Amino acid sequence: MAEVxxxxxxxxxxxDTYGGVIKAVRGVxxxxxKGKTLAIVGESGCGKSxxxxxxxxxxxxxxxxxxxxxxKLRGNNILGLxxxxxxxxxxxxxxxxxxxxxxxxxxxxxxxxQITETLSVHEGIGRGREAKKRAIDLLEKVHIPEAANxxxxxxxxxxxxxxxxxxxxxxxxxxxxxxxADEPTxxxxxxxxxxxxxxxxxxxxxxEMSLILITHDLGVVAxxxxxxxxxxxxxxxxxxxxxDIYYRSQHPYTIGLRAAMPSSEEGAKRKLQPxxxxxxxxxxxxxxxxxxxxxxxxxxxxxxxxxxxFLVGNNHYSRCWLHHQRSQTKLxxxxxxxxxxxxxxxxMS
Amino acid sequence: xxxxPGDPISGNKAMSIEIxxxxxxxxxxxxxxxxxxxxxxxxxxxxxxGISFTQQNRSVNDIIExxxxxxxxxxxxxxxxxxxxxxxxxxLAALYRGKVSDQLIMFGVILGISVxxxxxxxxxxxxxxxxxxxxxxxxxxxxGWGSILHMLLPALVLGLGTMAFLTRLMRSSLLEVVNQDYxxxxxxxxxxxxxxxxxxxxxxxxxxxVTYLGPAIAFLxxxxxxxxxxxxxxxxxxxxxxxxxxxxxxxxxxxxxxxxAFLVGMVVLVDxxxxxxxxxxxxxxS
Numbered sequence: 001m002a003e004v005x006x007x008x009x010x011x012x013x014x015x016d017t018y019g020g021v022i023k024a025v026r027g028v029x030x031x032x033x034k035g036k037t038l039a040i041v042g043e044s045g046c047g048k049s050x051x052x053x054x055x056x057x058x059x060x061x062x063x064x065x066x067x068x069x070x071x072k073l074r075g076n077n078i079l080g081l082x083x084x085x086x087x088x089x090x091x092x093x094x095x096x097x098x099x100x101x102x103x104x105x106x107x108x109x110x111x112x113x114q115i116t117e118t119l120s121v122h123e124g125i126g127r128g129r130e131a132k133k134r135a136i137d138l139l140e141k142v143h144i145p146e147a148a149n150x151x152x153x154x155x156x157x158x159x160x161x162x163x164x165x166x167x168x169x170x171x172x173x174x175x176x177x178x179x180x181a182d183e184p185t186x187x188x189x190x191x192x193x194x195x196x197x198x199x200x201x202x203x204x205x206x207x208e209m210s211l212i213l214i215t216h217d218l219g220v221v222a223x224x225x226x227x228x229x230x231x232x233x234x235x236x237x238x239x240x241x242x243x244d245i246y247y248r249s250q251h252p253y254t255i256g257l258r259a260a261m262p263s264s265e266e267g268a269k270r271k272l273q274p275x276x277x278x279x280x281x282x283x284x285x286x287x288x289x290x291x292x293x294x295x296x297x298x299x300x301x302x303x304x305x306x307x308x309x310f311l312v313g314n315n316h317y318s319r320c321w322l323h324h325q326r327s328q329t330k331l332x333x334x335x336x337x338x339x340x341x342x343x344x345x346x347x348m349s
Numbered sequence: 350x351x352x353x354p355g356d357p358i359s360g361n362k363a364m365s366i367e368i369x370x371x372x373x374x375x376x377x378x379x380x381x382x383x384x385x386x387x388x389x390x391x392x393x394x395x396x397x398x399g400i401s402f403t404q405q406n407r408s409v410n411d412i413i414e415x416x417x418x419x420x421x422x423x424x425x426x427x428x429x430x431x432x433x434x435x436x437x438x439x440x441l442a443a444l445y446r447g448k449v450s451d452q453l454i455m456f457g458v459i460l461g462i463s464v465x466x467x468x469x470x471x472x473x474x475x476x477x478x479x480x481x482x483x484x485x486x487x488x489x490x491x492x493g494w495g496s497i498l499h500m501l502l503p504a505l506v507l508g509l510g511t512m513a514f515l516t517r518l519m520r521s522s523l524l525e526v527v528n529q530d531y532x533x534x535x536x537x538x539x540x541x542x543x544x545x546x547x548x549x550x551x552x553x554x555x556x557x558x559v560t561y562l563g564p565a566i567a568f569l570x571x572x573x574x575x576x577x578x579x580x581x582x583x584x585x586x587x588x589x590x591x592x593x594x595x596x597x598x599x600x601x602x603x604x605x606x607x608x609x610a611f612l613v614g615m616v617v618l619v620d621x622x623x624x625x626x627x628x629x630x631x632x633x634x635s
Contacts, residue, residue, distance in 0.1 A: 056537060058533060058536055058537060083541070083542070084541065086539075087539040087540070087541055088539065089539070090536065090537055090538065090539035091537065091538040091539030091540075092539060095537075096537040098530060098533065098534060098537075100530060103529065103530040103531065104530040104531055104533070104534045105531055105534065106531040106534075106535070106549050106553070107531070107553070107627075107628075107629060108552050108553055108626070108627055108628060108629075109548070109549070109552075110628075117535075117538060117540065117548070118538045118539070121538065121539055121540055121541075121544070122539060154628040154629065156628070156629050167534070170534070170538065171537075
């Protein structure tokens with residue numbers, strides 16, 4: 001296995017709100033490897049963005065607070081560093097791009113200046129010709145045509161896809177070892193999405209970056225990821241290599257997600273099966289499994305006992321009591337059901 | 350204006366009918382109102398607002414020329430006070446949102462907006478007198494006109510209301526800006542909060558303040574009647590009030606048109622200025 005660049009252990013994040021304390025992230029652990037892509041998938045509000053923002057130290061405090069966890073960047077804990085120490089990590093070691101390129105760039109500053117800002121903070125390159133040249137190089141690297149002209153332009157003169165490219169240029173300016181992409185393509189249309197993903201892959205290969213990709217688009221995951229974390233209600237409920245997550249999904253939630261995905265096969269007449277119900281209230285997180293209320297295979301034990309991650313394959317874990325040896329008969333039914341989904345859902349073959 | 354009982358001449362001491370007739374003839378007041386108006390328009394098109402009815406041998410242009418600079422100087426100084434203070438206090442309030450200093454500033458804002466300027470003017474004069482007495486010499490003159498020192502207190506008093514308003518504007522605008530996505534981006538780039546404030550927050554936060562500057566300039570340079578009266582400043586405002594009381598038709602008309610033109614000019618100026626601060630709004634180039 002490649003070198004571990006980022007190690008997150010037992011991360012917990014809470015937010016104080018008028019309605020009480022929301023436990024948004026309830027113990028998340030994952031590793032990011034050099035040159036590999038880790039995808040974090042899950043529905044809105046499951047804590048995927050909050051987890052990476054906690055890693056970056058971008059959780060607004062108050063109302064947010066990180067209550068426990070270790071985040072190791074190449075072996076050194078970076079969680080709870082002072083602002084000035086963290087500023088040496090952000091932008092230099094870990095780059096980040098955000099969901100909405102329309103609002104993520106400062107409207108009153110030229111894109112060139114916004115790019116060189118990163119360079120001047122981390123590499124001491126000021127405003128001179130060298131900074132401008134670096135900005136042009138970076139814009140060329142993200143395939144912005146007429147880069148020499150474009151550095152002088154303002155964000156409003158760029159289209160959405162172009163702005164996301166500018167964001168990427170900013171994030172990779174200092175050649176970070178980790179790039180966190182928080183739903184980088186959600187706000188873009190499909191053709192632009194493909195281009196941006198392609199660009200990210202190229203840049204990753206070139207700089208041997210570790211890419212942490214947050215998305216709720218399973219298609220994007222299949223295309224990009226090496227490993228996948230499936231998050232639900234503030235926890236990672238299934239983790240594994242991308243093929244295992246797709247072809248040999250083990251957690252009922254992952255299987256439910258797959259059944260809710262449209263097939264691209266021509267003439268397929270399968271009805272999409274939604275997952276009934278809604279995620280648990282994180283003001284009062286469930287004592288047992290977070291998926292208990294919606295799970296078609298829920299057992300008595302699930303209600304008040306939190307399942308540990310069970311090893312279900314090579315480097316493939318699932319947090320579900322079905323994998324416990326005492327629930328094997330139930331598991332057999334479950335697998336039978338699952339094979340039916342496989343048969344119906346030809347997209348996987 | 351002509352419906353108001355009396356006319357400019359009747360304000361003078363008793364006069365015989367002959368003298369009155371002569372005066373009316375001299376100033377054209379014996380003509381029909383419509384004709385007077387057309388006459389006024391014709392003169393105005395040539396840049397002449399006519400002569401004052403009540404002040405001997407003074408034309409309206411003359412009055413504007415000699416007294417507008419006084420009002421303008423006072424207004425601009427007041428504007429500088431108001432803008433600098435508004436931006437500074439607004440920023441402080443936003444930085445310490447919810448803390449005691451924020452609440453104190455916002456309390457001051459409410460005072461500044463709701464207490465009329467003549468109260469501040471009188472209070473300011475009183476304080477200054479006491480201070481001058483205490484130190485035994487004149488730190489700042491209490492009233493009158495002449496040097497920049499005479500301007501300081503009236504300008505501050507005149508600018509207080511606008512300063513309070515701008516403080517509130519700046520505070521809310523900054524609070525909106527700090528929650529914007531691009532501030533998060535700036536943080537993710539590893540900028541320190543000092544740099545984020547000056548490079549990203551201030552410029553975006555100040556936009557609404559600039560928008561308000563146009564009306565503020567007009568308000569401050571023309572709206573100083575009360576302050577000018579209290580501090581005995583020979584500004585244009587005083588003449589405006591005087592002219593209204595004496596029904597000095599030409600002066601009233603001339604000053605009104607002048608103020609109107611000035612207001613429009615300032616708003617246009619600020620609109621142009623806006624283009625420099627916000628690149629999204631700039632003159633279209635082919």
